[in-house]
Amino acid sequence: MTEDKERYIAELRSQGLVVLTKAEHSANEEYKEAIAHWSDTARREAQYVFCPRDANEVSKAIAFATKFSLEIAIKGGGHSCSGASASNDVLIDLGKHINTVAYNEKEQLVTVGGGAVWQQVDEELSKHGRATVGGTVQSTGVGGLTVGGGYGFLSGQYGLAIDNLVRAQVVLADGTIANADDKGVYMDLFWGIRGGGSNFGPVTSFTFKTHPVGQVWTGLMTFPPILLEPFFNAAQSWFRQAKDNEAANIFIGCSPLGPGLVLLPFYNGSEEDAKKSFGEFLAMNPGNGPPGTEIGMHPYMYANTLQNLMTTAGDHKAFKATKFNHWDIPRFEKLFKDFSQLVGAEPSDEQDVKDLAADPAITGSSVVIEFYPHNHIGKLKSGDTAFANRAAGFGMLFVPRWKNPDLNEKALQWARARAAEVDQREEKLGGSVKGKGGEGTEGYSNYGSGNERSQDVFGGNYARLQGLKAKYDPGKVFNKWFPIEPTKA
Ligand SMILES: Cc1cc2nc3c(=O)[nH]c(=O)nc-3n(C[C@H](O)[C@H](O)[C@H](O)COP(=O)(O)OP(=O)(O)OC[C@H]3O[C@@H](n4cnc5c(N)ncnc54)[C@H](O)[C@@H]3O)c2cc1C
The missing domain is CATH 3.30.465.10 (Uridine Diphospho-n-acetylenolpyruvylglucosamine Reductase; domain 3)
Known part of the structure; x- marks a missing residue:
């Protein structure tokens, strides 16, 4: 069998396909780069790494994996934390060449x-x-x-x-x-x-x-914990009047001064109008972010660089998302306290939290709340594409960051427990939008921690996806990201 594989690989190489193997290349920089991920949690040492140059070579890589019944992972930018783009068997790395x-x-x-x-x-x-x-x-x-x-x-x-x-x-x-x-x-x-x-x-x-x-108004503003209540009140006033050309991300994060709040406003329009829309935040006399994140008019691309320092590759990280609709200050106070305990700025009675707080990378963790005006997203319904998360609401994302791999499970549990608390509070406050009108009952799938059930992620679209799976991939060759069970023939 091994000889068969070796012969097959030799044949593919003779046709020009670049294949790196763990046996031959594990010390090689190219191999290490190919199996690297944004989060170390997602790193697997694939036996075979294919670096195709076009669709035809991708097809050959798939044929190799299916012939020998090997698990396939497809890697694009490698930002999934859950391992969806990593495999111990075959990795198809699209990033190396298929990137024009x-x-x-x-x-x-x-x-x-x-x-x-x-x-x-x-x-x-x-x-x-x-x-x-x-x-x-x-x-x-x-x-x-x-x-x-x-x-x-x-x-x-x-x-x-x-x-x-x-x-x-x-x-x-x-x-x-x-x-x-x-x-x-x-x-x-x-x-x-x-x-x-x-x-x-x-x-x-x-x-x-x-x-x-053209130019957009954006940058980072920082706020100390003492301003938590007016900050979230300002956010509420802002989003109630926000137009389609606006967006905002809120971060609970940690600076050398300790936990604090960061606002990333985005306004695709004039500076004058932007300052009116985000005026309540500006009136609070916010602090500046790090150099390179100054508030003002900038090329659109600048907005997409503002989080670079908060999102560096390396260390272990996990994602867990949820969605909520009720904007209430006690929720944010609780989140801020939980975050402060996680990063060791406040004491905790929980041993797992104490263990996490002692990790040298934990201060790189964050909680993110995203607001994108809903009109255009909601123009399509959940069944119009396979994406089942179009209902209006605020996306919330927990991103613990840590170094010690022994803490993997504890960090994931921390994030999952926080998301569950948000959901419970949402129910208390009048019910969640999740699961209504064909929506999935989980948060945004791309922010999933990996243990969500596919039925919950795809909601009312799951049955149709099962039919498509039976048509296009009945053998479940692609099975790494919220796998779909094909409809039985
Ligand atoms: C720092 C950071 C910022 C983010 N910001 C945003 C954001 O602004 N908006 C947002 O919506 N999401 C955002 N995300 C979430 C992001 O969408 C997911 O992590 C996504 O999976 C990343 O894609 P990737 O190609 O980098 O990941 P990978 O880890 O390479 O892949 C993730 C999944 O997608 C599959 N995949 C990748 N490429 C292909 C392809 N060409 N064809 C088929 N399947 C493919 C993989 O097989 C795997 O299942 C962010 C994530 C991070 C870590």
């Missing part, structure tokens, strides 16, 4: 390789005064972010990344290269990849609509 970005002036569309990161898209489109809905952190992969939905600062105006997707090229489990759009023979597949994640195979190219964009 080409803007078509006539069509005003951009075509992006499945392994590109958003920085490349931002940079190319900025040359043309345009942008698409993409990640708010430039190192994030286009691939994973898009197939899982995709929120960005322009979501209020133009919806999700998938709402801007015009066509995509997908390599299916049987090796077929499918060109999918909303009219052709792969119309159903096009529905499935818009929210169904990597369940149908690697997307080797995405073509998105683009939009004109």
